[in-house]
Amino acid sequence: MMWWRPDPFVLGGSGRAHLKVQGLAAGYGPFLVLRELQLEARPGLTVILGPNGAGKSTLLKALAGLIPRRGWVTLDGDELSEKTHEIVRAGIALVAEGRQLFPQMTVTENLELGGWLLSRPERVRRLEQAFADFPKLRERAQQLAGTMSGGEQQMVAVARAMMSAPRLLMLDEPSLGLAPKMVDELLAIARRIADAGITVLMVEQNVKKALAVADRGYVLERGALVASGPARLLARSAVVREAYLGAAAADTTSAAAAVSRQAARAAIA
Numbered sequence: 001m002m003w004w005r006p007d008p009f010v011l012g013g014s015g016r017a018h019l020k021v022q023g024l025a026a027g028y029g030p031f032l033v034l035r036e037l038q039l040e041a042r043p044g045l046t047v048i049l050g051p052n053g054a055g056k057s058t059l060l061k062a063l064a065g066l067i068p069r070r071g072w073v074t075l076d077g078d079e080l081s082e083k084t085h086e087i088v089r090a091g092i093a094l095v096a097e098g099r100q101l102f103p104q105m106t107v108t109e110n111l112e113l114g115g116w117l118l119s120r121p122e123r124v125r126r127l128e129q130a131f132a133d134f135p136k137l138r139e140r141a142q143q144l145a146g147t148m149s150g151g152e153q154q155m156v157a158v159a160r161a162m163m164s165a166p167r168l169l170m171l172d173e174p175s176l177g178l179a180p181k182m183v184d185e186l187l188a189i190a191r192r193i194a195d196a197g198i199t200v201l202m203v204e205q206n207v208k209k210a211l212a213v214a215d216r217g218y219v220l221e222r223g224a225l226v227a228s229g230p231a232r233l234l235a236r237s238a239v240v241r242e243a244y245l246g247a248a249a250a251d252t253t254s255a256a257a258a259v260s261r262q263a264a265r266a267a268i269a
């Protein structure tokens with residue numbers, strides 16, 4: 001018999017969340033970074049690509065309620081609040097750029113902070129789940145987060161976000177600054193989370209690797225979408241190959257036809 005009772009707002013991370021964004025605008029004070037953005041994240045792994053300064057982090061911050069936004073955002077058809085704590089309660093978690101761990105706290109303490117909305121028994125259960133999902137962290141449970149390698153810290157950051165049993169997990173450049181092997185490991189973790197039924201929306205600079213693990217993708221440039229489509233087709237499209245993969249000649253046949261350039265309007269079926 002189970003002795004713990006999950007909090008009612010936690011759906012166990014398998015809610016198959018569907019996020020829809022329409023006419024989104026966000027920025028900093030009078031400086032508007034995103035305008036009229038239209039996209040969606042369905043169950044699976046959706047990647048956001050784009051050059052530095054395109055507005056990728058701004059998008060995730062706006063969805064997480066960290067900066068003000070205008071427009072319509074729905075989660076499974078329900079309008080999403082703009083308040084951070086209500087967004088967390090709705091089942092959305094963000095692993096922000098730069099991890100933002102507490103370096104003087106242990107791995108366990110950092111993870112426990114990710115479960116601040118949970119009852120104590122549920123937090124204990126989720127912590128055990130985190131260690132089961134990330135066995136490398138169990139070995140390091142009492143290590144100070146600040147003394148871990150970059151890759152290990154990123155793993156803690158992802159595990160901490162998973163503590164809230166999110167239905168939609170947003171990852172901002174999880175592989176930033178990591179060695180190729182760790183990049184692969186982090187992207188594999190993102191894939192595994194998506195395969196577990198959680199909707200993952202991930203910003204990534206490793207275009208080729210990201211498109212290899214993602215289901216769908218969007219390309220954001222100067223605050224607007226310039227392409228979107230299934231990841232496999234995006235990887236072969238002219239817009240991605242020319243700008244991001246350094247291909248001299250792009251396959252402009254089927255891929256170009258299937259991937260919509262200037263696809264903001266086509267993004268929502």
Ligand SMILES: Nc1ncnc2c1ncn2[C@@H]1O[C@H](COP(=O)(O)OP(=O)(O)OP(=O)(O)O)[C@@H](O)[C@H]1O
Pocket residue numbers: 028031033050051052053054055056057058059
């Ligand atoms: N706190 C802030 N205040 C003012 N402007 C900001 C702030 N954060 C970001 N910006 C600006 O917003 C624009 C988009 O930045 P953002 O961080 O969203 O880009 P990005 O696509 O995530 O880039 P990168 O790949 O370098 O992380 C940039 O012009 C940036 O200078």
Ligand SMILES: [Mg+2]
Pocket residue numbers: 056057058097172
């Ligand atoms: Mg960024």
